[in-house]
Amino acid sequence: MTQHRFVPFLALALVACGRSETNPPTDPAAPINTAEAEAPAPTPPPGVGSIMPGSGPQTFVGRWAANVRWCANPRGAERPIEISTTRFEGYENSCGILSISQVADGYEAALACAAEGQTSNERVRMAVQGDAMRLTWLNRNGAAVSLVRCPAPEAAAPAS
Template sequence: MKHALLIAPAAAVLLLAACGDQTNPPTEPAAPVTEAPMVNPTAPIQPGEGPESFVGTWAAQEAWCENTSATTDQVPIRISAERFEGYENRCDITAIEQAGDSYDASLSCEAEGMTSQETVNMRVIGDRLTLTWADRGNEAVQLVRCGAGPGQN
C-alpha cells in the first residue's frame, strides 16, 4: 500500500512533464477556442437558401399585400419560424425538416374554433413560395412575397 501512495503522485508529475510547457503566462492569455460551423454536405440549399427563406408576409396576389382588413379573405399570410397566421386561422409549426431545397413542416392549426394537424412542404424560389399540402392531396398554392425588399416583411 505504501508503494501505491508514492506511485500516484509520481505518475501525475510524469504526465504533466510529458505535456511540455504549454501554460501561457498571465500577460499572454490563450486564444479563445472557436468551433467550426456545422456543415451538412448531403443537403445543398440553394433556391430558398435556408429556413429563414419562408419567413415573411406572403399573398396569393401581389395586390392583396396592401389588404390589412380582417373583413376579407384576400389578405396576406404571415409566416414566422414558429407559426402561420392568416385570415381566421393560425397554425403553430410543431416540427420542421429540410427536404432537399425545401422544408416539410408539421402544423397544429386552429380555424374558426376547429383544430387540425396538417403537413405542408414550403419551397422558395426568388420571391415565390410554393406551399404543397400533403394532407390535401398534394394541392399546391403559389404565393408572392409582400414587400420583396429585405427587411420589409
C-alpha cells in the first residue's frame, strides 16, 4: 500500500521542478538565433532545381582539362571539357545529362551523347576534391582520367 502513496508524491515533485526544456511533440521548437541560422539559404544555379542533393553542382560545374595548359585552348583535341548541370561538352562530342544522382564520392550521371555522327549512352562518375576531378567512365570498364579545374576565362586572360 505504501507504493500507491508514493506515485502522487512523485508526480507532484516532477511538476514542482519547473518547466521542461524539451517541447511537447505538438509544440514547435523554439527558433535558433545564430548568424548561420539567420543567413539566407544558398541559391542554386539556374536550371538546377532540387535534383542536386548534398554539396551540389558547384563541385563539378565548370571547365576541366587533363593538362592545365589546355585551359587556354578554345578548340582542338587539347581543350577543356565543359560541364554544366544539363550538358557535358568535349572535343568532338556533345552530351546531354539525362539524370544525375549523388553517390558517396561525388555524382553519377547518365549521358546521351553524339560524337562524329554516332549516338551513344554513357555513364560517368565525377568525384571532385578541391580543383581536381576523377572522371570515371562506368560503362567503359571503369576507365578513369584525372582533370584539373580551369580558371574562369576572365581570370585566365592576361591583364591589359
